[in-house]
Amino acid sequence: MLRRAPRLSLGVKLGATVLAVVLVALGVVYVAVVPRLESRLVDAKLDDLERSALNAFQLLSSDTTLFDNVGGPSIVALFASENQARVIVLQRLDTDRLAVYLDSKRPSTPEVETDQVATRVLTSDEREVQRGRVRRQGFDYAEVALPLRSRASFVLLFSAQLDDTLRSIELIRNSLLVSGALALAIAWFAGAAATYRLARRIRRLEGAAERIASGDFAQPVVDEGRDELGDLADAFERMRLRLDQLDGARRAFIANASHELRTPLFSLGGFLELLADEEIDEETRREFTDQMREQVDRLTRLTTDLLDLSRMDAGQLALDVGPVDLAECAGTLVDEFRGVAEATDHPLELVPGAAAYGVADEQRVLRIGRALLENALRHTPPGTRVRVSTARVGGRAELRVEDEGPGIPAEHVGRLFERFYRGDGGAAFGSGLGLAIAGELAQRMGGSIEVSSRPGRTTFTLGVPFSTDPPPFSRENAPDLTGHAQ
Numbered sequence: 001m002l003r004r005a006p007r008l009s010l011g012v013k014l015g016a017t018v019l020a021v022v023l024v025a026l027g028v029v030y031v032a033v034v035p036r037l038e039s040r041l042v043d044a045k046l047d048d049l050e051r052s053a054l055n056a057f058q059l060l061s062s063d064t065t066l067f068d069n070v071g072g073p074s075i076v077a078l079f080a081s082e083n084q085a086r087v088i089v090l091q092r093l094d095t096d097r098l099a100v101y102l103d104s105k106r107p108s109t110p111e112v113e114t115d116q117v118a119t120r121v122l123t124s125d126e127r128e129v130q131r132g133r134v135r136r137q138g139f140d141y142a143e144v145a146l147p148l149r150s151r152a153s154f155v156l157l158f159s160a161q162l163d164d165t166l167r168s169i170e171l172i173r174n175s176l177l178v179s180g181a182l183a184l185a186i187a188w189f190a191g192a193a194a195t196y197r198l199a200r201r202i203r204r205l206e207g208a209a210e211r212i213a214s215g216d217f218a219q220p221v222v223d224e225g226r227d228e229l230g231d232l233a234d235a236f237e238r239m240r241l242r243l244d245q246l247d248g249a250r251r252a253f254i255a256n257a258s259h260e261l262r263t264p265l266f267s268l269g270g271f272l273e274l275l276a277d278e279e280i281d282e283e284t285r286r287e288f289t290d291q292m293r294e295q296v297d298r299l300t301r302l303t304t305d306l307l308d309l310s311r312m313d314a315g316q317l318a319l320d321v322g323p324v325d326l327a328e329c330a331g332t333l334v335d336e337f338r339g340v341a342e343a344t345d346h347p348l349e350l351v352p353g354a355a356a357y358g359v360a361d362e363q364r365v366l367r368i369g370r371a372l373l374e375n376a377l378r379h380t381p382p383g384t385r386v387r388v389s390t391a392r393v394g395g396r397a398e399l400r401v402e403d404e405g406p407g408i409p410a411e412h413v414g415r416l417f418e419r420f421y422r423g424d425g426g427a428a429f430g431s432g433l434g435l436a437i438a439g440e441l442a443q444r445m446g447g448s449i450e451v452s453s454r455p456g457r458t459t460f461t462l463g464v465p466f467s468t469d470p471p472p473f474s475r476e477n478a479p480d481l482t483g484h485a486q
Contacts, residue, residue, distance in 0.1 A: 049144040076102045221240055326357070326399045359446070375435065406455055
């Protein structure tokens with residue numbers, strides 16, 4: 001029913017829930033206590049009457065004066081006085097009819113002749129003691145009846161009003177109702193106060209969520225409670241900080257990407273306008289064409305990097321992780337860049353080392369190695385020696401690219417893996433995405449890239465988890481084909 005009333009505030013709903021719980025609890029207590037108490041008090045009264053009736057039965061069984069006109073009324077009156085009960089002797093007329101023979105109450109009332117407890121004695125085969133609760137003339141009575149065995153045609157009936165007992169039960173019932181109403185009122189006010197405070201905290205969280213959803217990340221989410229709502233507020237605050245960082249990165253990404261795209265496009269447009277001039281000689285035209293090809297290559301690399309970044313951000317970049325021989329990857333990289341190194345006058349050296357098997361994606365390792373090696377060749381002066389090596393350190397397999405250049409300033413080292421960051425400003429070649437992509441690829445493979453730099457030595461180290469098993473097509477597992485042609 002509360003779910004069907006969405007316009008009710010949370011405080012009202014929680015208060016009503018608390019009220020319903022208390023009401024049900026009080027109802028259970030009332031049902032469990034009052035009827036059982038009433039039953040026990042009535043049973044106790046019946047037990048007392050039964051003991052009195054049995055005592056009277058022992059005396060009357062041997063006393064014949066009960067059935068004369070002089071001694072009978074006196075004896076019945078004595079029993080009634082001692083037990084605070086009405087004592088009646090009923091005479092059996094036939095199989096199902098009784099008549100008052102003696103009665104301690106004067107004048108006697110004829111309705112006792114049809115008393116339910118007394119008539120059960122007539123129908124009882126064993127003539128045992130009968131007991132029960134009856135109502136006559138608007139009053140409740142506890143009654144015990146038994147046959148006088150020496151006088152089988154007579155029934156002895158003890159009857160006592162339950163007024164005092166029922167008044168005690170009524171007092172208890174009223175006390176429960178009053179205390180229950182007071183408890184309900186206290187529960188309502190206490191629940192309303194508590195839920196009002198909770199509702200205020202929830203409304204503050206709701207407002208914070210609305211601000212975050214609208215793109216306002218400036219105001220922090222604060223809640224001083226040390227409970228589930230406090231934990232939720234902390235989660236909102238972490239989300240706000242993360243979204244703020246992502247929003248800043250998105251804006252910087254868009255600005256930098258648009259700038260990086262605009263520069264080569266503007267250059268291409270300028271070259272096209274110059275090529276439209278019919279007076280340009282063939283050598284100049286060829287030079288413009290080469291420069292345009294370089295700009296197209298730059299656009300191609302940039303769009304490829306942007307596509308990879310978008311895939312990584314969307315979680316759609318697939319990895320084929322398995323055992324990889326980093327030594328083989330180092331050799332492949334040196335072979336690929338040997339021509340570039342010679343053209344830029346960089347001595348490129350492959351340092352042999354022990355087998356270094358890692359758990360990674362081989363193609364991604366090669367791409368990271370290309371970015372590191374290209375970075376070393378491009379940002380060091382001609383004549384700088386560059387080395388590629390592998391090693392195993394603890395539980396990691398490492399691929400290292402080391403150069404003997406002037407080093408990287410300390411203020412730039414911490415930002416090398418930021419997107420579009422170029423340490424030496426806009427004059428640097430490239431988009432500033434190569435190291436950023438390399439760092440994210442390493443993290444996704446469970447590894448990392450570490451940088452150490454000082455004048456005369458700069459080392460980029462790719463570390464991935466070590467593999468105890470060599471890759472299936474490593475040089476160690478390659479079949480030996482020598483001598484098969486003999």
